[in-house]
Amino acid sequence: MLLITLSKRSAVEPFHAMDILAEANRLRQAGRPVISMAVGQPSHSAPKAALDAADEALKHGRVGYTDALGLRDLREAIATNYRFRHGAIIDPARIAVTTGSSAGFNLAFLSLFDPGDAVAIARPGYPAYRNILKALGLHVVEVPVTAETGYTLTPASLERAETKAGRKLKGVLLASPANPTGTVTGREALRRLVNYCDSRNIAFISDEIYHGLTFVGEETSAAEISQNVVVINSFSKYYCMTGWRIGWMVLPEMLIRPVECLAQSLYISAPELSQLAAKAAFSAENELDVYKESYRTNRDFLMSRLPELGLPLASPMDGAFYAYVDTSRYSNDSMDFAKRMLAEIDVAATPGLDFDPVEGHRALRFSYAGSVSDIAEAVGRLGGWLK
Numbered sequence: 001m002l003l004i005t006l007s008k009r010s011a012v013e014p015f016h017a018m019d020i021l022a023e024a025n026r027l028r029q030a031g032r033p034v035i036s037m038a039v040g041q042p043s044h045s046a047p048k049a050a051l052d053a054a055d056e057a058l059k060h061g062r063v064g065y066t067d068a069l070g071l072r073d074l075r076e077a078i079a080t081n082y083r084f085r086h087g088a089i090i091d092p093a094r095i096a097v098t099t100g101s102s103a104g105f106n107l108a109f110l111s112l113f114d115p116g117d118a119v120a121i122a123r124p125g126y127p128a129y130r131n132i133l134k135a136l137g138l139h140v141v142e143v144p145v146t147a148e149t150g151y152t153l154t155p156a157s158l159e160r161a162e163t164k165a166g167r168k169l170k171g172v173l174l175a176s177p178a179n180p181t182g183t184v185t186g187r188e189a190l191r192r193l194v195n196y197c198d199s200r201n202i203a204f205i206s207d208e209i210y211h212g213l214t215f216v217g218e219e220t221s222a223a224e225i226s227q228n229v230v231v232i233n234s235f236s237k238y239y240c241m242t243g244w245r246i247g248w249m250v251l252p253e254m255l256i257r258p259v260e261c262l263a264q265s266l267y268i269s270a271p272e273l274s275q276l277a278a279k280a281a282f283s284a285e286n287e288l289d290v291y292k293e294s295y296r297t298n299r300d301f302l303m304s305r306l307p308e309l310g311l312p313l314a315s316p317m318d319g320a321f322y323a324y325v326d327t328s329r330y331s332n333d334s335m336d337f338a339k340r341m342l343a344e345i346d347v348a349a350t351p352g353l354d355f356d357p358v359e360g361h362r363a364l365r366f367s368y369a370g371s372v373s374d375i376a377e378a379v380g381r382l383g384g385w386l387k
């Protein structure tokens with residue numbers, strides 16, 4: 001008889017979006033004209049400079065391990081980018097190159113927290129935060145973000161959550177721009193949060209993966225405000241390099257060595273080919289800003305059309321590339337709504353339950369990172385369907 005059992009920590013929620021995605025892929029293979037607005041992935045390929053750098057590296061053949069913290073040249077280029085974009089002087093020694101921001105979360109959580117520690121995240125928010133924290137045995141404190149809190153975390157909402165949870169927070173994780181709300185947390189609001197956390201010895205982790213994709217408001221890096229925060233970023237979104245699995249962290253001095261040791265054992269290093277391509281991507285901002293303008297066109301279109309179709313916006317859409325809408329006029333079961341929408345008009349979107357286990361049953365997220373013509377076609381179909 002088999003005596004092995006599953007760990008309790010492995011019982012993480014599935015990504016409901018993946019069920020929709022699997023069905024979308026199945027329908028597409030069967031020849032249906034599926035338009036996917038379900039996944040947060042640019043339809044453009046990596047910028048030409050990045051592809052050329054990878055081509056060049058392949059000509060020389062060998063792709064190997066690098067230092068666990070990444071190639072020195074790339075770490076310097078990342079530091080230079082902070083000077084250029086934020087006027088912040090960051091020592092390249094504080095930069096760790098990672099296999100996407102996803103690895104950055106693991107490294108941050110493992111180096112900062114012990115099992116049972118309480119960490120606050122926004123609800124709605126990116127589901128992997130909750131899943132990774134749970135898998136590591138941490139206590140997840142979900143803090144509702146609403147119109148009243150400006151769709152972001154605030155010192156007052158953290159205090160309320162701490163009281164309700166009956167435990168002291170050890171960490172706070174915030175994304176700006178955020179997924180799925182699109183909230184951009186402005187400089188002063190971010191400063192208040194960072195200072196609040198600093199004054200209470202709470203570790204502040206700033207997910208800045210959607211930097212470069214801010215349409216309204218100021219794009220502030222927490223690295224400008226304090227040297228004690230952990231910043232996590234990635235080449236996946238603005239730089240259109242999802243599949244290259246490459247990102248970075250900016251670390252407080254005391255975390256450099258622990259993160260290096262963890263990375264050595266968990267991943268050895270980020271792929272060298274991706275690191276070389278990523279460095280070249282910094283020279284491609286003109287090309288990338290053209291893509292950003294196409295997202296802006298999609299955003300403006302969705303901001304006016306979705307509410308007209310009876311799907312009011314549930315959050316600001318100031319950054320990232322998502323429209324998070326309220327489906328309650330049509331359905332309080334957004335999973336079923338998403339499945340029917342896919343089956344009947346071949347348009348895929350993500351049910352809100354992925355982002356918000358409490359209220360997400362009446363929300364849906366549309367990604368507008370696709371082409372302008374696809375988004376227009378999808379909304380045309382939606383209009384006919386909802387009539």
Ligand SMILES: Cc1ncc(COP(=O)(O)O)c(C=O)c1O
Nearest residue numbers: 040100101102126179209234236
């Ligand atoms: C808010 C947020 N953070 C992190 C990630 C993970 O990105 P990656 O691991 O590709 O860098 C995503 C992906 O959609 C995201 O939306």
